[in-house]
Amino acid sequence: MAYEDSYPAIRPIAPVTPRTARLLERLNRFPWWVIAVVLIALITARTIYLSETYLEAFRFIVAGLSVTMMTTLTAFLIALVIGLVTGMGRISQNILGRNIATLYVELIRGIPMLVLIFFIALVGVPTVVQLLNSFGHWLNALGFYSIAQPLVLLENKGVPMNVRAIIALAVTYGAFLAEVFRAGIQSIDRGQMEAARSQGMTYWQAMRYIILPQAIRNVLPALGNDFVSMLKDSSLVSVLAVRDITQVARLYAGQTFRYPEAYATLSVIYLSMTMLLSMLVKVLERRYHSHER
Amino acid sequence: MNDDGEMIVMRNVWKEFGTLQALRGVSLTVRQGTVLVIIGPSGSGKSTLLRCINRLEAPTHGEVWVDGQPVVADERKLPPLRAEIGMVFQHFNLYPHLSVLQNVTLAQQIVRKRSRQEAERIALEQLERVGIGDKAYNYPRQLSGGQQQRVAIARALAMNPKIMLFDEPTSALDPEMIKEVLDVMLMLAREGTTMVVVTHEMNFARAAADEVIFMDEGQIIEQGPPEQIFSSPRHERTQKFLSQIMV
Ligand SMILES: Nc1ncnc2c1ncn2[C@@H]1O[C@H](COP(=O)(O)OP(=O)(O)O)[C@@H](O)[C@H]1O
Ligand SMILES: [Mg+2]
Numbered sequence: 001m002a003y004e005d006s007y008p009a010i011r012p013i014a015p016v017t018p019r020t021a022r023l024l025e026r027l028n029r030f031p032w033w034v035i036a037v038v039l040i041a042l043i044t045a046r047t048i049y050l051s052e053t054y055l056e057a058f059r060f061i062v063a064g065l066s067v068t069m070m071t072t073l074t075a076f077l078i079a080l081v082i083g084l085v086t087g088m089g090r091i092s093q094n095i096l097g098r099n100i101a102t103l104y105v106e107l108i109r110g111i112p113m114l115v116l117i118f119f120i121a122l123v124g125v126p127t128v129v130q131l132l133n134s135f136g137h138w139l140n141a142l143g144f145y146s147i148a149q150p151l152v153l154l155e156n157k158g159v160p161m162n163v164r165a166i167i168a169l170a171v172t173y174g175a176f177l178a179e180v181f182r183a184g185i186q187s188i189d190r191g192q193m194e195a196a197r198s199q200g201m202t203y204w205q206a207m208r209y210i211i212l213p214q215a216i217r218n219v220l221p222a223l224g225n226d227f228v229s230m231l232k233d234s235s236l237v238s239v240l241a242v243r244d245i246t247q248v249a250r251l252y253a254g255q256t257f258r259y260p261e262a263y264a265t266l267s268v269i270y271l272s273m274t275m276l277l278s279m280l281v282k283v284l285e286r287r288y289h290s291h292e293r
Numbered sequence: 294m295n296d297d298g299e300m301i302v303m304r305n306v307w308k309e310f311g312t313l314q315a316l317r318g319v320s321l322t323v324r325q326g327t328v329l330v331i332i333g334p335s336g337s338g339k340s341t342l343l344r345c346i347n348r349l350e351a352p353t354h355g356e357v358w359v360d361g362q363p364v365v366a367d368e369r370k371l372p373p374l375r376a377e378i379g380m381v382f383q384h385f386n387l388y389p390h391l392s393v394l395q396n397v398t399l400a401q402q403i404v405r406k407r408s409r410q411e412a413e414r415i416a417l418e419q420l421e422r423v424g425i426g427d428k429a430y431n432y433p434r435q436l437s438g439g440q441q442q443r444v445a446i447a448r449a450l451a452m453n454p455k456i457m458l459f460d461e462p463t464s465a466l467d468p469e470m471i472k473e474v475l476d477v478m479l480m481l482a483r484e485g486t487t488m489v490v491v492t493h494e495m496n497f498a499r500a501a502a503d504e505v506i507f508m509d510e511g512q513i514i515e516q517g518p519p520e521q522i523f524s525s526p527r528h529e530r531t532q533k534f535l536s537q538i539m540v
Contacts, residue, residue, distance in 0.1 A: 194349055195386035199400035199452060200376030202368075209399060213390050 037275060044268045057252055057261035061269065064248035071162065071244060072234045075169035076227055082170060083177025088207070090182045101178065108175035116172050117236050121164035124171070126156045165237035173230055180226065184219035185211055220288065224281030228274050235270070245269055298325040299358070300456055300487045301346055306355035308341050308511075315341040316352070317511035323456075326485040330498040330519070333508035334534060339491040342508070343458050346489065347378040360455055376404050379449030383461040385441045387433040387448070393420065394429040397448045405452060412451075419447040423477045439470030446477055457481065459490040493538055495523060507531045 016024075048054040089101030108116065136151025188211050196206035238247035245266060253262035301323040308316040315338045323329050331339050344350035345357055348364050348371055357364040364374060388396050397416035401407045407415070420426045423443040425436075433441055442462055449457060459478065463471045475497045482488060482501035492498065498505055498519050505522040507515045507530075515528045526532045 189386070191382060191384055191386035192388065195380075195382065195388070196400075197372075198347055198349060198375055198378070198380040199448070200372040200374075200404040201400060202372050205403055209403065210388055217390065 037271075041268065041272060041275075044264065048265060048268075051261075053258055053261050054265060057249075057256075057258060057265045060252045061245050061249045061262070061265055064243050064245035065269070067162070067242060068231070068234055068244040068246075071166055071169065071237060071242065072227075072231045075166045075173065075234070076230055078166070078170035079173035079177050079230070080223075082174025084181050086174060086178035087181025087185065090178060091185060105175045105178050108172055113172055113233060114236055114239065117165070117168040117239065120168035120171055121161070121240050125159055125164050125167060129154055129156045129159065161240045161242050165234075165240050165242045168240075169230065169234060169237065173226065173233075176226060177223070180219050180222045181215065184215035184222075187218055188214050217288070221281055221285040224277070224284065228277045228281070231273060231277065232270060299323070300325045300360055301489065302356075302358040303342075303345070304356045304358075306342075306345055306352045306357060308338070308345060308350060309353045314511050316345065318355070319508075319511070319513055321506065321513065321516075323487060323489060325455075325487050327503040328482045328486075328488045328490065328501050330502040330505045331489065331491045331508060332493060332498070332505065332534070332538075333514075337508045338511040339508055340460050341511075343380075343460050343489060343491060346456075346458060347375050347380060349380075372404065376400070376452055377455045379452060379454035379457040381442070381445050381449055381457070381459045381462045383465050385433075385438075385445045385465075387441055387445055389433050391432075392429070393425070393431050393433065393436070393444050396433065396444060397451045400448070401451055415451050416447070419451045420444070422450070423447045424473070437470060438466045439473045442466065442470075442474045443477055446474075446481075450481075455487060457486055457488045459488065459492065461491050461493075463492065463494060495539070499523065507534065509534070 048058050086101045086104060089097040090105065092098050092101075111119070132151045132154050136148045136154070139148035140152060192210050192214070193206050196210045197203070201209070234244060235246035238244055238250060241247065243251075249262045249266040253259050256262075299322050301321070303319055303321050306316055306319045307314070317338075319338075319342055321329070331342065333339050341350055345352050346359065346364070348357070348366075351366060359374060359378065362374060364371075387393075388399070391399065394413065394416055397419060398409065398412035401412035401415060402409060405412075417426060417429060420429055423446050425440050425443050425447070428436060428440060428444070433444065436444065446462075462478070463474050466474065471494070475494060478488070478490065478497065479501050488501075490497075490501075502519045504516060505519045506513050507522060507526070507528070509530050515522060515526060515531045522531065523535065526535060
């Protein structure tokens, strides 16, 4: 027939063996983009290494690495505490606690992070310092001199920008992590709390021994991802002139006008850290899931 | 215990969820060492009644007394009272992050303030009693449904409760596992444990119950010894319900 004649190219293909099928499936699933990322990283590393100017930029910028890491780590640890407390507050029976927690979360969520960082560092911290001063004067009047003295002497100028940056990041991320913890707690079957309480545990004992251990385990991957986000968002503290890698890169670019060197190197440093951390989170997550079975 | 041997007394208990009336004036008495079986259609308020006894649910109205003590709203008085009332749930509600042994020891340690050694000794004793002493170091997810429910029973027993409450303990189980759980419950009944059991296992009720209550729409419709309820129910609703579940 004419039809068949006109399509000689369609020949019966050999039946797909299970082995080839599996191979095709694997090729299909393989994360090719990872190879691209690794290639980019390698090429950039080579460029940095071979080029005098890139190497100089790299050396200059890397000096900010410890500030970036310290800021991120400290702020994240504080945010974990704020988040856990706020997350529990969000679902508590206590009207006051629940509303304060919700107010905090909603306020933070409705303001851009850059604005929050300015606000907390330059308005929030001075306000708190002032409040502590007044509290110190009040204690002084009551005669608690030893407790009052450090509070009275506290000065807004005395709070370094690094500390303000950490406070700003922690307060901002505390609200995000609160939602993570809240979801984690709410994902635990109601029967768990009921079983614990039927045994005579108090609400807090049930939280501590039954609910939180399960909830926290469930949210570990989410927390890992938020840590990666925070590492990236820590670049925002450069607006406070904190000398993290972003700020140092900006200084370098400003002095030398070598923009490609400064910002390509900066990007690659962030990318290496976030990729590495993301992979770590994935590995931990997979290990946790295989442990489940 | 109070003089009359009354372990549980409910007087005119009402429970409303919004506009829904789950319990409408329930009164009952459970004497020490007796077994009360509660039957009734789904949604008739059986679970709510059980949960009002240890105040997992707060009655809207009425009084509950356990072992001569009023079960009141005071949050500080509730934990010690609840520790005296073991509860076994339809879906076991074991603590999945803890081993079987830890499931049974945890509340002993933090509520009963027993030392770890003592709690573990008692836990192993109770696990042995329900026939799964060899699973102490496994995790709940490694056990069959029947075994998990027996762990849940051991967990409740380890607190040395004065009363055991069972809320449809076998209805989430595969048929072949129902007997192993009922056998444990029967053993407890024969040993004189005060029990309130919501179940549709008629053979268990016949063998173990001192009294059977039939509930419908939040009220006790009929109550009496098992032979009477099952063989010659007086109320039409009881007859209809029994004919439905006997088929
Ligand atoms: N926490 C709750 N909130 C709202 N309604 C409830 C709640 N618990 C039970 N109910 C309702 O109360 C009625 C009685 O429920 P339940 O005691 O569980 O019945 P049973 O155990 O006999 O099936 C049902 O209509 C149920 O939907
Ligand atoms: Mg029920």
